[in-house]
Amino acid sequence: MYEKYFGFRERPFQLTPSPNWFYASKLHKRALAYLQYGLSQGEGFIVITGDVGTGKTTIANQLLSQLSQDEIIAKQIVTSKLEPDDLIRMIASSFNLVVTEHTKACYLDAIYNYLKRLHSQHRRALLLVDEAQNLPLASIEELRMLSNFQINGKPLIQSFLLGQNELNAIIQAANMEQFRQRIIASSNLSAFQLEDTKAYIQYRLQQAGGALDLLSDDCYALIQNYSKGIPRKINTVMDRVLLFGYLEECQQINADNVSAVLEEIAQEVANLRPQAEPSTEPRPNTAPKAASLLNELSGIIDNELEQKLKLVKELDALLKRQQQLLSSRDNND
Structure with missing residues (x-):
């Protein structure tokens, strides 16, 4: 307009990330350099974290735009809370793999055979996992297991994880030691x-x-x-x-x-906030019931006070009687 x-x-x-609009701030340059370094190594994991909207996906798109399919077949997936089996299915689908049976074993076999074909063509696979903080620990561990697909000690697939800052806490969990050992570089994007x-x-x-x-x-x-x-x-x-x-x-x-x-x-944000609607039903008149309860409570209190005063009087009479008996005994002695 x-x-x-x-x-x-x-x-x-525009909100949609585009490689043509990549602004290379100092932190973004560093994060992109880590991704490029990871590619040159051909192994291990690269982890890029940052708050919502700091440009993680933009960096990933910038990297993808620089790749040649003659060398690397790259796919990007955006994850929700996928369990390991579902994650494997999504990875297979992202590489357009077809299976005869919908079992985890068949999916893994299809992925391995595909990676071997790429290797024979002197190419390799790259997987960019966006919103990786949504993955359960078991699913992140599944990514590590995929990195065990190797030929002559050379990994056939490499994964980059992009996620919000919660991903750092997930990776630092006690049972993630083996995954941490395979991280060759990490970077955190902060605000401008x-x-x-x-x-x-x-x-x-x-x-x-x-x-x-x-x-x-x-x-x-x-x-x-x-x-x-x-x-x-x-x-x-x-x-x-x-x-x-x-x-x-x-x-x-x-x-x-x-x-x-x-x-x-x-003002628009204020208007979007839910407001409690006033009730149209008439409120019941609770005054008579409250007054009745107060009268009943007052009667109970008065009755208890009366009983206690009666006991005090009886105790006082007993004490006086005891004093008279003691006084009479002293006179007789």
Whole structure:
């Protein structure tokens, strides 16, 4: 909608990851370098972790775009809470393998035969497992077992794990020692700092054919504060900011424009929160029942007090009688 107005060739802040829009921040360069290093080693696991929206999938897509199918057949799967058998089926399906029987043994046999064919063609398989934090420990262990498919001591398949920060805790479990020993590199993606956020926005504006000074300098701190430096959140808010600028016919977007957009978003979020609906049923009048209970309780208390006072009087009379008897005995002596 706003592309023509701002002179963009395409929308600069789409949410769908694309290799053409890869912004190589320092941390992203390091993570990509680890993936490339893992490929050069041809063995072991590479683990990339980070918060939601920090760019793990974007890095994976960037790596896949650089691969030659003459050397590596790469497949990417996105996992849910798959048990080991289901994971094996998904891997076989991702490589388009057909089995005669739907048993784990048949799936494993099909995968092994496929990997051997690739090896005979001087190629190998690469598996990128996205959202790996969703996998149970047993399923991660199944990935390790797949790395045991070897010929002359050379692994036939290599796996890269991409996941949220919870994946680190899973890998550190006591019974994951054998898996940890096969990790040859790992990297954690963190959020952008303010200067990275500004550079990221300007990079995307430039890639789309827009002007670098489309946003005034005072906009970036507001965007950083809202997004916390998470690329996906930056994309979301910037898309709204550009739409606002188009609707308001802004030549340059300033801090007031960004603040207006952030207020709109905050109001939308507030409206989405569930609110308790007032009950339409009349509330019962509990006053008479409460008064009755209070009267009954008061009567019980009064009765108990009366009984206790009676006992006190009787005890007092006994003490006086005892004193009189003692006094009479002393006089007789």
